[in-house]
Amino acid sequence: MVKNIQLIEKILGANDQIAAENRVIFDQSGVTSFNFMASPGAGKTSLIELTVKRLLPEMKLAVIDGDIATTIDADRAEAAGAYAVQINTGGDCHLDAVMINSALKQMDLNDINVVIVENVGNLVCPASFQLGTHLSVLIASIPEGDDKPYKYPGMYRGVNALVINKIDLLPYVPFDMEYFRKGVEILNPGLVTFPLSCKTGEGMDAWIKWVTSCAVR
Numbered sequence: 427m428v429k430n431i432q433l434i435e436k437i438l439g440a441n442d443q444i445a446a447e448n449r450v451i452f453d454q455s456g457v458t459s460f461n462f463m464a465s466p467g468a469g470k471t472s473l474i475e476l477t478v479k480r481l482l483p484e485m486k487l488a489v490i491d492g493d494i495a496t497t498i499d500a501d502r503a504e505a506a507g508a509y510a511v512q513i514n515t516g517g518d519c520h521l522d523a524v525m526i527n528s529a530l531k532q533m534d535l536n537d538i539n540v541v542i543v544e545n546v547g548n549l550v551c552p553a554s555f556q557l558g559t560h561l562s563v564l565i566a567s568i569p570e571g572d573d574k575p576y577k578y579p580g581m582y583r584g585v586n587a588l589v590i591n592k593i594d595l596l597p598y599v600p601f602d603m604e605y606f607r608k609g610v611e612i613l614n615p616g617l618v619t620f621p622l623s624c625k626t627g628e629g630m631d632a633w634i635k636w637v638t639s640c641a642v643r
């Protein structure tokens with residue numbers, strides 16, 4: 427048991443070292459980088475598509491997409507106007523700093539302003555692996571239920587911003603916003619939060635304003 431714990435500490439320690447290298451690459455390239463994390467299907471790629479379209483042509487975006495298999499999400503990001511790279515983890519439920527480091531080494535960041543990493547859909551493992559990105563964003567969505575902050579505290583604790591996606595479904599799905607927000611506030615007091623709908627576009631202006639303010643450094 428003790429040996430296992432030490433091994434996990436070593437793996438995470440090695441990961442953090444590479445994450446620090448990634449941060450240097452981002453900083454030296456003048457890029458602002460985001461790590462998008464969420465459950466499967468919460469709307470990470472939908473939000474990326476809309477963000478890319480809204481920020482073009484003033485800002486150029488690159489997307490590093492993490493999935494177990496397929497290039498579906500990188501293809502979507504590219505079709506929206508981003509430079510996109512797909513990482514297939516082959517089964518791993520999260521991206522790690524080494525994977526991001528290999529992707530960065532294939533990319534020309536010279537004319538890129540913003541890099542968005544779309545992590546593998548999962549509310550547990552991605553929270554434990556630093557990637558070296560500047561900001562972590564959690565995308566929650568209404569159909570997941572209002573109890574998720576209470577059940578997945580690690581994810582809610584470690585992020586810099588929270589998107590509450592699919593608010594167009596509020597009339598149809600039981601979701602107590604007050605209960606949800608209370609759980610978030612306990613874990614991450616004052617967390618900047620953007621309720622929005624990628625489907626209707628409601629709430630998108632505030633999100634774009636925040637991303638832009640982070641990107642202009």
Ligand SMILES: Nc1nc2c(ncn2[C@@H]2O[C@H](COP(=O)(O)OP(=O)(O)OP(=O)(O)O)[C@@H](O)[C@H]2O)c(=O)[nH]1
Nearest residue numbers: 465466467468469470471472547591592623624625
């Ligand atoms: N009603 C509604 N549906 C949405 C919204 N945003 C995304 N969707 C739908 O939700 C589904 C999943 O969206 P994606 O953007 O692919 O989600 P994802 O988090 O990237 O999914 P994975 O990468 O597979 O984990 C799609 O059918 C979207 O059309 C929204 O605001 N409202």
Ligand SMILES: [Mg+2]
Nearest residue numbers: 470471499544
């Ligand atoms: Mg996706």
